[in-house]
Amino acid sequence: MILVWLLAILGAAAAAAAIAGRWSDAAPRWIALAAVLADFGLTLRIWLRAGGALRAGGWLRKVDWSWIPSLGIRFHLALDGLSLLLLLLTFSLGAVAVLASWRDVRTGVGFFHFNLLWILAGVAGVFLAMDLFLFYFAWELMLVPMFFLIAIWGHERRRYAxxxxxxxxxxSGLLMLVAILALALTHRAATGALTFDYGALIATPLGQRAALWILLGFLAAFTVKLPMFPFHTWLPDAHTEAPTAGSIVLAGLMLKTGAYGLLRFALPLFPRAARAAAPWLLALAAVGILYGGLLAFAQSDLKRLVAYTSVSHMGFVLLGVFLATAAPAGSAAAHWALTGVVLEMLCHGFSTGALFAIAGFLQERLHTREMARMSGLWAVMPRLSGAGLFFALAAVGLPGLGNFVAEFLILLAAYRVSPGLAAAGAIGILVSTFYGVELVQRAFHGPNRHGWRVPDMAAREAWALAPMMAALLWLGLYPQPVVRAAGASLRQIEQALAPPHTAAARLRAPAGKGTAP
Amino acid sequence: MNGGSWNAIAPWLALGATPVAAMLAIALRRSHRATLWITVAGFGAGLLRIRPAARAAPLAVTPLLRVDGFALYFTALIAGAALVTALLAYPALERREERREEFYVLLGVAALGAATLAASDHFASFFLGLETLSVALYGLAAYPRRDPLALEAGIKYLVLAAASAAFLLLGMALIYASTGALGFARLAGALPAAPPSLLAPGAALILVGVGFKLGLVPFHLWTPDVYQGAPAPAAGFIATASKAGVFAVLMRFFFVFGGLDSWRTVSAVVALAIASMLGGNLLALRQRNLKRLLGYSSIAHMGYLLVALLAARYAVALATATAGFYFLAYFVTTLAAFGLIAALTTERGEPQEIADLRGLFWRRPFPATVLAAAMLSLAGIPLTAGFLAKFYLVAAGAAAALWMLLLVLVISSVIGLFYYLRVMMALFAPAEEAAAPLAPLPAGQGWLLGALLAALFWIGLFPQPFLRMILGLPLG
Incomplete structure (x- = not known):
């Protein structure tokens, strides 16, 4: 039931913000912030009270209501360790997005927060949905408000982007819809029951050819969202032209829905097809890591640079996901890879979200995103510049910060599978140091050639960035609680990847043991 | 005819009595308001008689009509659309025309024709229904008789519809010549013994005639002009009720006739579907006029619906349910869109240009929300009725393994997004770019549009009652 509340709070707050926006500019901001923080608190409470249930695996909370019985569609939400971590990321970045647009957004404030909360509800719905129809519903739900966010409050080329x-x-979403329906209809042909339930569809007997085609439909949606090279071309435009909050949500959350889809749906539903497709995807992941890094290095627009680093980092996520299928079933390498993927998702969310927030703060002050027009900002605003250095170093994978742990685990697994892939990944990290140093050097160091005189970081901005710094340090120094929280979920995915005759049975058994709310 | 038969065709009788009553009332004394209420009461009575009629169904009433769940469902949709159209037309007529009352007479005749098509089981009722519908629609399209665009729309529709009727008649004649039967059921029985040399040309000519009526590519040329020229409520009625009636008879014809067993017919329908999906959406891309845009969009939607028709070969129940649900969603959405244009009509005309609507959201949030929701529904975005309709359509296509068509559907609906997004972009453009003044929304219209908006979301979120109704009403 609490899962429904998480979504209902966001939905109600969205409506309230839209209405309150007619009279006041401040009210929608406070409503949005309160709603997001309330959801964060509720989610954190689930974690703190989970105890041993988290380690045992299975669902911590679930809701399963009848919705459209004629089509076998249910309103089925469930939360396990993986969903829990991603929800915490969602709500914390949601709060950051509200804080970051506090002064940035001045027109249509009510409608802006309506859209923002609606996106968060869609993202949270994606992380919770256990019915494939509901999943698709939530998946599509976040697109329209994101479109508005970019098209109305974005920068110069907002409409194009x-x-x-x-x-x-x-x-790509429509291709996934066709795939979902093909899967459900195959299941109906085999069992006679039309259902979109994850737990039922996972046991669908599929021929290798059919599984590969259906998997391709799912991959279309997930790899475009992730994004995987060569489907990334929407990303630099969207991230650059979006308002600050939009960039934070896009990079921090929306890309994660693609990664989550791979972990939760693509691998467990089609383990054999995923193994067959793995070599291609691993190669594209390696290309994406290098390509994203090199292009980031070549950018002069601060937001564009950060956007391309996302392509590179999401390459690591894709690499990790398909390393888990390429590694021998049940091996430690598979577990390392998946753990690395989850950590990378969280750390990339925080570090890139923070970098976009900083880019937004800079644009608010300087009215430019061109790094050539910046230089020497350290002397003027040491605190904001220091924060920029911190997050840039996090993005390049400095030991002690979370991204290092994540990329290290993925590289370790890559080495077990193919030293060539590990080498590509390592070169990718090397490239990342170039663009990280480039960013700090060009934006913050050097003489203040343009004579900027701007205020340093304000308290509101510090409040937005400080928790993300703390989170990255925590994930870098003591990631064990997070690793443990995701562990059981990841082991289920690994079991699903084990030889097919046992996979479905093993996966369903622990899923049934979850504690109902 | 016994009591059961009277009961079964009561909805059609009510629809038929409505224009007669309206005409008599006009002859006695002209009153716009009274005519509206007579019309609304008549259509309402027709809707109320649907349920009792369903208890008597399925039943053949005379050799011409077959009253079954399918026919009743489409008749209910058509009567509902006529009712909404009458209410939408009232304020627009009140503002613009000096002879207002005949509009409702024509509307009633058109509704009767469309509803007759939905129940038609015989070439005679097929043709009669079609002509009843068409003759009334010429008048509706050209109703503002001082408006050259409306006259153009009327003439264009007249010429092309007459041509299509000729094709249809010749097709019927050819089939009659080879089988000696006019009723669909007898025809299907006579089919195996019939000489095939006349059958295929006959079926092709019927397809051409129906293609004209549905506005399928390459028979679509009249669509944008008629949509643009006809007054918005009439255009909404042409887009919804007339197409649903024709589609219903097409579906029944192929269902009974088994016409979709011949690969020639199937490939012809596939070609029409692909051409309409792609053609409609591509042609809409460059439109600056909202009504023309909706016209091209309706071409594409009829193309989508042909996927359901083709799926009927493999999964009849799923395909009829798909068509039923798709039309429900399409009716609500299209009526909301045209209703909004009608409601914002000033003395100087309808706000037709997309540029007229720039920044509407910031000035007038409610009408803008209605139009934005209609666009999202036409594009098939979740929360709206259009999404579930598209979901259903893809399900029917996947169940029939029409992968090629589904791929075209996916690609063309993404092309379609471009122009739906363009309308949305205009609605949400910054307020200072605002243009033409728009009429204030009459209170009644506000409620009506609000109800359509609520229905649009209600069907999209909680479709179960509608689905149960549709699944319980088979062709038979």
Missing amino acids: AVKFFLFTQL
């Missing part, structure tokens, strides 16, 4: 974003995600 918004339309491109919408078309890419919509086309």
Whole structure:
């Protein structure tokens, strides 16, 4: 039931913000912040009270209501360790997005927060949905408000970017819809029951050819969202042109829905097909890591640079996901890879979200994103520049910060599978230091050639960035609680990847043991 | 005819009595308001008689009509659309025309024709229904008789519909010549013994005639002009009720006739579907006029619906349910869109250009929300009725393994997004770019549009009652 509340709070707050926006500019901001923090608190409470249930695996909370019985569609939400971590990321970045746009957004404040909360509800719905129809519903639900966010409050080329974003995600989403229906109808042909339930569909007997085609439909949606090279071209435009909050949500959360889809749906539903497709995807992941890094290095627009680093980092996520299928079933390498993926998702969310927030703070002050127009900002605003250095170092994978742990684990697994892949990944990290240093050097160091005189970080901005710093340090120095929280969920995915005759049975058994709310 | 038969065709009788009553009332004394209420009462009575009629169904009433769940469902949709159209037209007529009352007479006749098509089981009722519908629609399209665009729309529709009727008649004649039967059921029985040389041309000509009526590519040329020229409520009615009636008879014809067993017919329908999906969406891309855009969009939607028709070969129940649900969603959405244009009509005309609507959201949030929701529904975005309709359509296509068509559907609906997004972009453009003044929303219209908006979301979120109704009403 609490899962429904998480979504209902966001939905109600969205409506309240839209209405309150007619009279006041401040009210929608406070409503949005309160709603997001309330959800964060509720989610954190689930974690703190989970105790041994988390380690045992299975669902911590679930809701399973009848919705459209004629089509076998249920309103089925469930939360396990993986969903829990991603929800915490969602709500914390949601709060950051509200804080970061506090002064940035001045027109249509009510409608802005309506859209923002609606996106968060969609993202949270994706992380919770256990019915494939509901999953698709939530998946599509976040697109329209994101389109509005970019098209109305974005920068210079906002319309082009918004339309491109919408078309890419919509086309790939429709392919996934066809795949979902093909899967459900195959299941009906085999069992006679039309259902979209994850637990039922996972046991669908599929021929290798059919499984591969259906998997491709799912991969279309997930790899465009992730994004995987060569489907990434919407990303630099959307991230650059979006308002600060939009960039934070896009990079921090929306890309994660693609990774989550791979982990939760693509691998367990089609383990054999995923193994067959793995070599191609691993190669594309390696290309993406290097390509994203090199292009980031070549950018002069601060937000564009950060956007391309996302392509590179999401390459690591893709690498990790398919390393888990390429590694021998049940091996330690598979577990390392998946753990690395989860950590990378969280750390990339925080570090990139923070970098976009900083880019937004800089643009608010300087009215430019060109790094050539910056330089020497350290002397003027040492605190904001210091924060920029911190997050840039996190993005390049400095030991002690979370991204290092994540990328280290993925590289370790890569080495077990193919030293060539590990080498590509390592070169990718090397490239990342170039663009990280480049960013700090060009934006913050050097003489203050343009004579900037701008205020340093304000308290509101510090409040937005400090928790993310703390989270990255925590994930870098003591990631064990997070690793443990995700562990049981990841082991289920690994079991699903084990030889097919046992996979479905093993996966369903622990799933049934979850504690109902 | 016994009591059961009277009961079964009561909805059609009510629809038929409505224009007669309205005409008599006009002859006695002209009153716009009274005519509206007579019309609304008549359509309402037709809707109320649907349920009792369903208890008597399925039943053949005379050799011409077959009253079954399918026919009743489409008749209910058509009567509902006529009712909404009458209410939408009232304020627009009140503002613009000097002879207002005949609009409702024509509307009633058109609704009767469309509903007759939905129950038609015989070439005679097929043709009669179609002509009843068409003759009334010429008048509706050209109703503002001082408006050259409306006259153009009327003439264009007249010429093309007459041509299509000729094709249809010749097709019927060819089939009659080879089988000696006019009723669908007898025809199907006579089919195996019939000489095939006349059958295929006959089926092709019927397809051409129906293609004209549905506005399928390459028979679509009249669609944008008629949509643009006809007054918005009439255009909404043409887009919804007339197409649903024709589609219903097409579906029944192929269902009974088994026409979709011949690969020639199937490939012809596939070609029409692909051409309409892609053509409609591509042609809409460059439109600056909202009504023309909706016209091209309706071409694409009829193309989508042909996927359901083709799926009927493999999964009849799923395909009829798909068509039923798709039309429900399409009716609500299209009526909301045209209703909004009608409601914002000023003395100087309808706000037709997309540019007229720039920044509407910031000035007038409610009408803008209605139009934005209609666009999202036409594009098939979740929360709206259009999404579930598209979901159903893809399900029917996947169940029939029409992968090629589904791929075209996916690609063309992404192309379609471009222009739906363009309308949305205009609605949400910054307020200072605002243009033409728009009429204030009459209170009644506000409620009506609000109800359509609520239905649009209600069907999209809680479709179960509608689905149960549709699944319980088979062709038979």
